[in-house]
Amino acid sequence: MAYDAPVNEIEFSLKEIAGIGKLAGLPGLGAYDDDVVRPILEEAAKLARDVLAPLNPVGDSQGARLGADGVVAPDGFKAAYDAFRAGGWMGLAAPEAWGGQGLPRALALGVMEMFHAANMAFGLCPMLSFGAVEALLAHGTDAQKQTYLPKLVAGDWTGTMNMTEPQAGSDVGALTTKAVPNADGGYEITGQKIYITWGDHDLAENIIHMVLARLPGAPAGSKGISLFLVPKFLVNADGSLGARNGVQCIGLEKKIGIHASPTCVMQYGGATGWLIGEANKGLACMFTMMNSARLNVGLE
16 A cells, blocks of 8 residues: 655645644743644654555454464564654653653644554554543543653553443443452452453553443442553563553454454453542543544544
């Protein structure tokens, strides 16, 4: 598949229609000015054209595969993700305090439009990581931010969104995944989630799952749902990776046209997790992730 991004049109839309230049000098946008727009779009277009688009036939024919040690991405996807990470694309609009570049979200979305257009199966992986970053920024504790945000912003770790369950479908309030408090302040997470995009893979060294679950004695329905952070690998006090957590992919769903994107059935068997935000307010926290995903789905 050949793909040449419409750089001129995207630049025109950002500068002349959206008026992105008006954002220069605003708090949180670092040293942004209009001069960075063209070079960033041109570099993103190269990655989309030369690396991501050629992987479409490979991804379509091979698909993601579930092996004994987890999900294996199609040939070339690991190298493509390494190039994506090395280019700093994950942190383009993330705060500088967490290793990001502090550039406007509109510019980052223009970049992601190219990546989705070149290879949507690939683009779905960082799409969920963006949501995990935003959820932590909005609802995480200082300790959680210190532990997880630098790695997520750098792209060293990826994120997922875990809502749907087999018996509940779109009725999120009917979920049955349990979260039982541990003596150390964490929670034991037990249950099953379905349709988890890039729920497992071999592109990054850790995966940070954002999981909706119910605490003991929580109110029925959506009012009794809490949000928990559950890493694939536990993180030691010094930031290094520790033991494998009690979460695994036990099956892959099929999606027409995006075979390279693993849509996982995730099993949580006494996994260790940590509460994000307030107890029983998890759906509101999850909407931070959902709104982030909606922006990117609009690009698709």
